[in-house]
Amino acid sequence: MRKQELLTKSSGLLARFAYDVRVKNSMGLFDINTIAEDLLVPVFSVVFDCPDLQNQNKIQMNFPAVDLGCSKSRVSLQITSDGSSGKALKTVEKFEEHGLGSEFDRLLIYVLTEKQTSYSSKKLAQAATDCSIDFSPERDILDYQNLSHLLSELPEEKLEAVADILDGFFAAEDTDRKFRAELNAFLEVSVRKIEDEKSSKKYIPSVFVETTKTKEEMRYFANPLFFCEKIDDALSDFDLVEYNRILQLSHMQPISFDLETTISSPYPNTLSDLFGRLTTQLDGISQMKAHLLPYTHEGQAEKTFGSHDYLSGYWEVFRHSLTYGGMGLVRSLEGIQKMVELAHAKIFLVTGMAGQGKTNFICDLVENQFRKFEVPTIFIPARKLNDYPGPNRLLSYIANNRYSPEFGDPHELFQLLNAVAADFGKPFIIAIDGINEVGDLDGFVSELRVFLEALCQYEYIKVIISCRSEFFDHKFSGLFEPQFSGFMHRVRDLRSKMSDENKLQLLASYLEHFKVRGRLSSYAERVLQDDLILLRIFCDINEDQKVGFVPDIYKGEIFERYLMTKIQEFPKDKQQEAISTLYQVCAKMLSVGDFAQIALDGFSMEQRQIIDAFVGEDIVLRREVPPTGLSSLGLSNISFTYDEMRDFLLAHFVISQLSKDDPDAVTTMFGNIKKWPIYEGFFRYAYVLSRKELNDHVIALCEANDDFQTHYLNNLPVLSPDIQSESDVSTVHELLAKPAADRQLRRLFWFLFRKRVLTDPINIQILLDHLAGLEDAGLEAFAKAAFSRSEGYRDDEWRDQIGSLLKSLLGLSREEQIGVGEAALAVSLFFAPHARWDEREAVKNLFSERFEVPEFSGALDRCAKTSSVRVRECLAEIAEGISSQ
Incomplete structure (x- = not known):
């Protein structure tokens, strides 16, 4: 009874196979080599007792006459969907022509669909007679019905083996059909994952700016x-x-x-x-x-x-x-x-520092380019792999898609994806974003190696991977290089490929997306477009707000506002603990003297949960490459994502807590800070915050530093107007008046030149007052110091730099010239006498022509009390030009 069931089942599957072949042939989708490998070799091996049966094309490309052969049983088979006498005749002739009778004693022709009712061709009969081996068309040309008859003659154990082979093949076929029928739904799950990235603000599509070179590279790779x-x-x-x-x-x-x-x-x-x-x-x-x-x-x-x-x-x-x-x-x-x-590449690897747009890049590819060109794609945010156990996180994540077929190993999945890619005429892309975010890095490295080894065996499957640079160098470089270097293309830094136009577009896109309404000075624009993390923070704290005119970027204020916003997102009963946790991170960094990263030993479970919340956004804190050695097993490391925010928070902790709890420790600390790698950044924010908090103890420690003047000059840009005082005004006047290195004077000049908000204590008027008091020799010396470049090769090259400043004014539109303001216009008049003749004359003509404009007439008035004869002569010539009009 059991044998009859097996026979009925096997015969039915063979009939189904013949029908499938007929359908696929009509669609041009039939691949004889795939069918031979997956089904016919194992079935015929059992039926014809051919233990070494194999595809002859693996032995020799375009092997003649026969497709399968067994060296042990000396049986050969030609597989064809053409059951005509002509095809059979051609096979026998080729068999003889190539002398295959020396290798095989038997030739079988298997017709995948249905053979003819009879083979009465005289030419075929003659060829069979002349054949060097015993060949009979009636006996040796077979189809699925003949094969079913042969199955009936097999012992039950062999019949069961054939039934299992057919069962497995058609189970895979059914899985393939079901997967293809639900393919759109399967791919749509990745689209929903992109929406999750938007919700978490990991991906902000409206602020993505594509670099042309990387886009071009991706086109060749993915399509x-x-x-x-x-x-x-x-x-x-x-x-x-x-x-x-x-x-x-x-x-x-x-x-x-x-x-x-x-x-x-x-x-x-x-x-x-x-x-x-x-x-x-x-x-x-x-x-x-x-x-x-x-x-x-x-x-x-x-x-x-x-x-x-x-x-x-x-x-x-x-x-x-x-x-x-x-x-x-x-x-x-x-x-x-x-x-x-x-x-040809199989792996497109994107590495870079945190905050450089890797997630935006990959999400934009999946959502826009790949969808537009119908490139089938699976998107995997690597942090989500932490929800699955090793060693098969990637497969488990994909299998969690309700439309995913069941598979036991990567090869079952890749065979399916490879077939889909062949039908699409486009590679099947697996995009894995942020592999550094997998907690079990050691385990994941091994898992990823196995995954990629399997993937690289399939011609039409490719993978896009992103990773933070330091994690890649520490953990993954040995995996990719050299093992996969022949399959890989690496983009080391997306931001390095951004042009100035890209940066301006990115700045505008951020402001528009976050609905930040206002006007930025050129300086503020430059600061933000050159620092993507700062730009993100600035937009976060000013979302949907009117900011008016922003002349300067005060990072300390931005950091404090951002941290307050993030802490207020915690429940009220957790907010104080959130602040305390950040302070403890700072305290540990200071105690161990490691400002790059710290281990989380000593932190409570509640504190670790708070840290995880900060790490999840990857802007305040981030996970770091784990420590090595037995003593650190099971520990994870963290650091501050943004070095300047780290320096700010360390200073904030010292000013707000440590100086109150242990002032002697702070005194000792200031005696050692010159040895710190973060010395300048910490000093900057310690001084600024101590002034803001009126912490006389720390102010005195800062001012007692032997290079305080240098620090003060360097840190003027971070002294926001609310903490500036008349003392600062006096100090700046003194710095302008006393001899200083050209580099310091140059920095001070350009700082004051852009401080055009006259209600701020420190502003451009201080510069104008100083310039007005200089006689010709002093003014020329000042101009030479302010406009010389360290790489200058000629003694008078500073004049060319003055010319560049004046040309920039002359090149502005009439409205833009007015927008510069009368104070900045007055500065140009002080230096015009020291420019080349053509720029000097052009500036004088400009003021003569536009003297009725309040900003221009005001600038002339601001220069009237100058001590410089040359400037007074310039003003006189402008006055002559006005009177002659």
Whole structure:
């Protein structure tokens, strides 16, 4: 009874298989090699007792006449969906033509669909008679019905083995069909994960600014079939005509290698065609480079050609054109080669410091580019892997998708994804964002290695991975390099590829997204666009607010407001504990003298939960590379994400708590701070906060420092108006008047020049008062110090720098010139006499023409009491110009 059940089941599955083949053939989707490997080899091995049966194409590419063969049983099989006599005749003829009778004693032809009712062809009968082995068309041409009959003759254990093979194959087929039917729903889960990233503000799409170079690289990587035409265009543009002309003039053999002809082929329609074509192109490029390199400096052209007597004269004449021209051609080929390698690459790795936009980059790819081009993608935020146990976090995460098929190992998953990619004509992308956020780094490194080893065996599956640089260097570099270096393209720093236009666009996008309404000075714009974490913090604290005009960026104020906002997000009964926890982090850093990171031993469970909340946002605190050694097993490390915020918080802890609890410890600390790597940053905020909190003890410790004047000058920009005093005004006047290094005076000048809010105690008027009191010699000395550059090569180059300042004024629109303000316009008048003649005359003409504008007339009034004869002469000439109009 059991045998009959097995036979009925197996016969039914074979009939289903024949039907599936017929359907797939009609759609052009049938792959004989895949079918042979997955089903026919194991079935025929049992049925025909062929233990060593294998695909003959694995032994020799395009093996003739037969597809499968067993060296032990000497049985061979031709697999075909064509059951005609003509196909059978051709098979027998090829078998004989290639002398396969010496390798096999039996030839079987298996028709995947249905064979003919009979084979009465005289040519086939003659070929069977003439065959070197015993071949009978009626006996040896089989289809699923014949195979079912053969199954009935097998003992039960063998029949059960065949049934299990068929069961497993069609279970996988059913899984594949179900997965494909629900593929859109499966992929939509990743889209919902992107929405989660938006909700947590990990991904803010409206502030994403794409760098052109990285975008171009990603096109070749993620959608090579669509963008491969760009590679063809680049190859078509590669031209040796001019270089060969120079070679001929040099009496050298021209290069006859025709790159375009060598690598061109019909345009690919499938990924399989494409990757074969790319391999050919890569070989052609390598050969072309090998032809060119001997003529370049890298190929030691001087030794190769310059030493030959009969060539040396010609070589001397054309050496420059040949070596540099050859190198230019090689670099052009390397650019094309990089496109091809990107298309071939399996791993796209993005590393960089915290806050540089890695998550935004990956999320934007998934949400916009990949969806637009229908590139199938799985998105995995790596921090979510902490919810799953090792060693199969990645597989568990994917399996948690309700539309995911069941799979026992990566290969089952990748076989399925690879088939989907082949149908789509686009790679299947797995995007893993922030692998440094997995808690069990050691375990995850091993897991990721296994995952990537499996993935790299599948031609149409690729992975995008992001990681913080320091984690990559410490934990993951040994995994990727050298093991996967041949499969990988790495972007080391997204921000380094941003142009000034990108940065301005990013600044505008942030302000718009957070609805921050106001106007930033050019200085404030520059500070924010050069510091993405500070920009994010600034926008967070000013979200949906009118900020008016922002002339300066005072980081201490921004940090304090941001930290208050974050602490207020905790429940009221936890807020004091949140502050205390941050202070304890600071206290531990100070006690151990390590300002890069600390271990979390000694922190209570409640404090660790608070730390986890801060780490989750990755702006105040972040996880760090874990310590090594037995003594630190099980510990995790943290640090402050932003170095300046760390310095601010350390100073805040010292001023607000430690100086009250243990003032002697603070006194001792200030005796040692010069040894700290964070000395300057800590001193800056300790001084500013002590003044703000009226902490006379710490103020005295700061001012007692032997290089306090240098610190004071450096820290003027962080003294916000609310803590500036008349004492500061007097100090700045003194600093301007006393001899100082050019660098210090230059810094002070530019600081005062941009302080144009006249209601602030320290403002540009201090500079104007000082300039008005200088006679000609003093004013020239001041101008030379303020406008000299450390890298200047000429004694009078400072005049050119004054000219640059004046040109910037002259280049503004009429409205923008007014916006500069009368104080800044007055400064230009003090320095105009020391500029070159053309800029000096242009400025005088400008003031003569616009004297009726209040800002210009006000500027003239501010200069009226000058002690400089040259400035008074300049003012007189402007007055003459006004009277002559």
